[in-house]
Amino acid sequence: MLTKRFSHIYLEDDVRNTETARRICAKFPGAQQIRIRHYKDVFCRKRQDFCLQKLAPKLIIAKKRPPLVYPGSTNCDSFESNHFYYTSSMMNCLYDCEYCYLKGMYPSANLVVFVNHEEIFEEIDRKLESHPVYLCVSYDTDLLSFEAITGFVDLWIAFCEDRPDLLLEIRTKAAFIRPFLTRPPLENVIIAWSLSPEYVIRNHERGTPGLAARLKSIKRVMELGWPVRICIDPVLFIDNWDRIYQEFLDEVFLNLAGDQLASVSIGAFRISKGYLKRARRRYPCSRILHYPFELNRNGVYCYPPFLEDKILGDLAQRVARFVPTEKIRLFTSSTP
Amino acid sequence: MIFITTAMACEAKSLTRPLGLKKLKEFREFPVYEGGDFSLVISGIGKTACATATAFLLTRFEANSSDLFINLGLCGTKSPHLATGQVVIANKITDHDSGRCFIPDMMWRHPFQEVSIETFSRCVEDGWGGTRISATCVDMEASGAFEAANFFLSPHQISIVKIVYDHLSPGKNDQAFVTDFLTMPCARISTWLRELPSGLLKEQEPLTNQDHELLRHVAREMRLTDTMSHKLRQLAVYCKLSGQELTGLLNGYSRLSCRTKKEGKMAFERLKKEILLKC
Numbered sequence: 103m104l105t106k107r108f109s110h111i112y113l114e115d116d117v118r119n120t121e122t123a124r125r126i127c128a129k130f131p132g133a134q135q136i137r138i139r140h141y142k143d144v145f146c147r148k149r150q151d152f153c154l155q156k157l158a159p160k161l162i163i164a165k166k167r168p169p170l171v172y173p174g175s176t177n178c179d180s181f182e183s184n185h186f187y188y189t190s191s192m193m194n195c196l197y198d199c200e201y202c203y204l205k206g207m208y209p210s211a212n213l214v215v216f217v218n219h220e221e222i223f224e225e226i227d228r229k230l231e232s233h234p235v236y237l238c239v240s241y242d243t244d245l246l247s248f249e250a251i252t253g254f255v256d257l258w259i260a261f262c263e264d265r266p267d268l269l270l271e272i273r274t275k276a277a278f279i280r281p282f283l284t285r286p287p288l289e290n291v292i293i294a295w296s297l298s299p300e301y302v303i304r305n306h307e308r309g310t311p312g313l314a315a316r317l318k319s320i321k322r323v324m325e326l327g328w329p330v331r332i333c334i335d336p337v338l339f340i341d342n343w344d345r346i347y348q349e350f351l352d353e354v355f356l357n358l359a360g361d362q363l364a365s366v367s368i369g370a371f372r373i374s375k376g377y378l379k380r381a382r383r384r385y386p387c388s389r390i391l392h393y394p395f396e397l398n399r400n401g402v403y404c405y406p407p408f409l410e411d412k413i414l415g416d417l418a419q420r421v422a423r424f425v426p427t428e429k430i431r432l433f434t435s436s437t438p
Numbered sequence: 439m440i441f442i443t444t445a446m447a448c449e450a451k452s453l454t455r456p457l458g459l460k461k462l463k464e465f466r467e468f469p470v471y472e473g474g475d476f477s478l479v480i481s482g483i484g485k486t487a488c489a490t491a492t493a494f495l496l497t498r499f500e501a502n503s504s505d506l507f508i509n510l511g512l513c514g515t516k517s518p519h520l521a522t523g524q525v526v527i528a529n530k531i532t533d534h535d536s537g538r539c540f541i542p543d544m545m546w547r548h549p550f551q552e553v554s555i556e557t558f559s560r561c562v563e564d565g566w567g568g569t570r571i572s573a574t575c576v577d578m579e580a581s582g583a584f585e586a587a588n589f590f591l592s593p594h595q596i597s598i599v600k601i602v603y604d605h606l607s608p609g610k611n612d613q614a615f616v617t618d619f620l621t622m623p624c625a626r627i628s629t630w631l632r633e634l635p636s637g638l639l640k641e642q643e644p645l646t647n648q649d650h651e652l653l654r655h656v657a658r659e660m661r662l663t664d665t666m667s668h669k670l671r672q673l674a675v676y677c678k679l680s681g682q683e684l685t686g687l688l689n690g691y692s693r694l695s696c697r698t699k700k701e702g703k704m705a706f707e708r709l710k711k712e713i714l715l716k717c
Contacts, residue, residue, distance in 0.1 A: 103546055103635055110529065110544050134544070134552050136529050144541050149592040151503075153641070154545060387641045389679040394672050394714070 104158045108213075110134045112144045112162045122217040122252075123163045129251050130161070140164075145193075145210045152384050155211035156198055166190070166216035170225045174238065176400065183236035183269070187229070191216050191254050192243035197275060198308035201336060201390045204242065206377030213243075215252060223261055226268065234267040240294075246274035249281060256281040262291050273333065277311035277319040287327035292364055294331040295320050299350035302338060306390060313350070317357040324362060332358075334421075335369035335433065337413050338390060339405055344416070351420050360424035368417050369433035371395075372404040404435030439505045440631060442478040443492050445579050448613040449511050450480050452620035456628040468494055476631070485533070485557055485582025492586040501590050504638045506597070509583035510627065512616070513555060513575040513600035514562060520551070520574070520602045525623045528598035530554040532573055533581035540584040543594035548630055555598060557581035563606050575600060595638070599627060644678040645671070652688055659694045661702035670706065673713045680717035687713065 111133045117123050118137065127135060138144055141164035174186035193214040195204055216222075229235050239245060239258055249255045255272060259281055262270050266289075273294040282293070298306075300313045311319075324330050332354070340346065360366075371390075373381070375397060382391050395403035404410060414432050421430055444450040450471065453459070459471035459478055468491050471478040477499055481491030488509065496507065513526070520526065527550045531540040534556050544552070556573035557580045580598045587596045601623040603609060603616075610616075645653075653674055657667040677684050691709055696702040 103633065105545055105547050112541075134529060136541070136554070138530075138541070139539070143539055147541060147543075147593050149588065150543065151592045151594055154594055154638075155543065158545060160544070385641065386643050386675075387679060389676070392644075392672065392676045392679055394669065394676055394710070 104154075107158055108133055108161045109158070110136060110160045112136050112138045112141070112160065112212075114138055114141055114162075114164045116165045117163060117217050120217055122219070125253075126161075126163060126215060126217070126251055133161070138162075141214055145208070145212060145214055147210070150210050152205070152209075152211045159194070159196075160212045162212055162214045164214055164216055165218045166222065170222045171229065171237070174236075175241075183234075185229070185233050186236045186238075188238040188241045189222055189226075190242050191219060191222070191239060192245060192248065192252070194242070195244045196247045197244055197310045199275075199310065200306040200308075200385070200388055201338060201371060201373075203373050203377045203381075205384060205391070206373070206379065206381030207242070213248070215248075219254065219257055226261075227265075230265060230267050234269070236269045236271070238271045238273065240271070240273040244274050244276060245272060246276040246278055246281075249276070249278055256284075259285055259288065259291055262288055266290055271331070275307065275310045275316065277315040279319045279323055282323045282326060282328050287323075287329075289329065292329045292331050293320075293323060294333050294367070296333045296335065297350075297354060298334075298338075299346045300353075301346050302340065306338070313353065317354065321357055324358065329364040331364045332366045333369075334417065335367055336371035337368060337417060338371055339393065339409060339413060340390075343413070347417060348420065351417075351424070355424035360421075361426060361429075363425060363429060365429045365431055366421055366425050367431045367433060368414055368421065370405055370410045370414055370435065372402050372435040375401050375403060378403045398435050400435075402435050407436075410434060439499065439501070440476050440634060441495050441499065441501060441505060441507045442476060443481050443488055443495065443507075443509050443579075443583055444478065445481055445483045445488060445511050446613070446616070447480050448616040449620060450478055451617045452624035453478060453510065453628065456625055457631070465498070470495065470498075481579065484559065484578055485580075487582075488579035489582035489586035492583050493589070496587065496590040503592065503595075503640055505591065506595050506634055506638075507583075507587045507591055508631070509580060509587075509596075509598045511577060511579055511600055512603040512620075513577040514604050514606045515553075515575045515602050516571060516606055517553075517574050518605070520553070522602050522604065523619065523623055524602045525550045525626055526553045526555075526575060526600050526602060527551070528553060528555040528575075528580060528600070530573070531580045531584050531598060532556045533585075534558045534569075538581070538585075540581060540588070541593065542584070542596050542598065543592065545594040546597070546634060549626070550599070550630075553600075555580045555600065563608060575602065576606070644675050649674060649678070649684060652685060652692065656688050656691050656694075659692055659696065660705050661696045661699050662706060663699070666703070666706055670709075673710060677713050677717055682713075682716050687716070 141162045171187045171189045270291045271294050275296045396406050454471050457476050459473040462470045469480045479491045479495040481488040529552045553575050554573035555575045562576045
């Protein structure tokens with residue numbers, strides 16, 4: 103009885119006639135188009151059912167208003183950059199990962215696509231005039247998973263071509279790699295692939311490609327010369343985690359040459375207080391979300407320190423068998 | 439439960455028959471009909487009357503997250519592409535007076551044409567006061583129905599379904615004519631209503647009332663603070679989601695009668711360790 107995914111497209115008046123909006127709409131020929139004044143008229147309605155929307159999300163095409171670029175979150179690794187930023191060309195994600203902080207971040211599960219990327223580009227150029235920039239473009243979404251619809255990753259790569267001071271991170275769980283096949287590799291574009299054991303993918307990452315598909319894509323782009331970072335983040339404390347993560351690492355490094363990776367980032371599950379509260383209310387039966395986490399002094403819920411240390415320590419040790427230690431980065435909930 | 443509001447008795451009649459609804463005698467404020475999974479109220483014309491009747495119906499019948507709400511009635515249109523008697527469903531409602539927009543969450547499949555609807559406080563006829571009509575259809579209740587229903591229900595639970603009656607030209611207002619006119623469209627709507635999920639499924643809370651009672655008792659026995667009681671509830675949820683038997687685990691702690699808060703705190707830490715070890 104539910105409508106199909108993207109059966110409805112909500113178009114902001116300010117951008118409905120732009121070329122990008124038209125191009126995206128053309129990908130959904132059967133969808134109902136509804137004009138709106140501001141994306142929040144739809145996205146921020148009261149009493150929305152997030153879980154139901156996740157089953158049949160709608161698309162909102164909007165204009166990103168300032169701020170266009172944000173300082174990077176302290177819950178994320180800045181890789182020692184003093185100028186760590188992120189920007190959102192999209193809000194929400196096509197995938198449905200049980201543990202994702204997006205489950206508690208937004209009032210709606212509908213996808214918002216901001217089509218005024220030129221203005222974001224201009225903002226980055228202004229920042230580049232005064233200092234180098236480390237920019238994450240796939241936070242609060244998975245840009246590559248929606249690439250066939252938006253083409254945004256391709257635009258970002260083209261933007262990076264003549265801007266060596268811009269270091270771009272594209273984080274993804276997707277297996278879609280077309281944008282990397284059609285251009286020569288760039289040193290300043292890091293593709294950060296989130297990997298999880300197949301058991302976690304099947305049970306807790308609904309809609310994402312399997313581990314084998316992700317590894318195949320990673321292998322291909324590495325062969326082409328693109329810098330790749332592996333993100334084992336978040337590591338989940340699940341039954342038999344020891345065995346499951348060992349088998350996972352064996353499979354990953356059977357397929358990938360560890361010494362050729364740009365880096366491996368390992369982080370334990372962590373989520374801010376407000377997001378966890380809302381996510382637990384929305385998903386009362388998620389065992390992962392209902393773990394009795396401890397609140398640290400930064401207002402972040404995480405595994406108890408002894409458990410977090412054990413999980414990350416064990417995993418780092420095992421990764422070190424395949425990857426030079428200087429390329430391994432641990433991100434704990436207490437990392438400043 | 440599916441709750442329905444209509445403005446006029448002649449509109450309601452076309453639904454009460456096919457759905458087999460019977461009038462309830464206990465309500466004086468509005469005529470209310472009920473049968474099976476359906477409850478219907480006749481609000482009277484206009485958005486204020488409709489909002490009041492909607493709030494009345496949803497309160498008296500204790501609407502919850504598993505219910506649906508439909509505002510059903512006549513509308514006019516300027517569009518030559520819509521024929522009289524055609525059933526339409528609103529994907530956007532604009533209140534003409536305030537300019538506010540209401541957007542239902544279009545989660546349910548339906549066989550009707552989707553339109554935007556603008557709600558006016560007066561009957562709209564072609565050339566009426568030179569007022570600009572921004573939507574495809576016009577009516578007198580939709581914005582009131584939506585705004586009131588949204589206090590109780592989520593936007594995916596609210597549907598505004600209308601039948602095109604005229605093209606903003608004065609038409610017949612004879613009640614018998616309207617009832618007759620609505621027979622066919624309402625038969626289509628009834629079929630759709632019967633296909634709608636009458637009880638939306640939600641994930642069940644893992645703790646039962648009995649569990650909550652036991653947890654309150656244990657918290658009293660252990661002299662736990664509010665914060666610790668909350669932590670205890672969280673541990674209990676995790677315990678149940680891990681497939682562990684909660685009652686057996688807590689039984690040992692239900693007769694502790696801790697004399698001091700410190701004693702209770704120590705017992706709580708023991709219990710926490712025990713739960714984490716088992717789960």
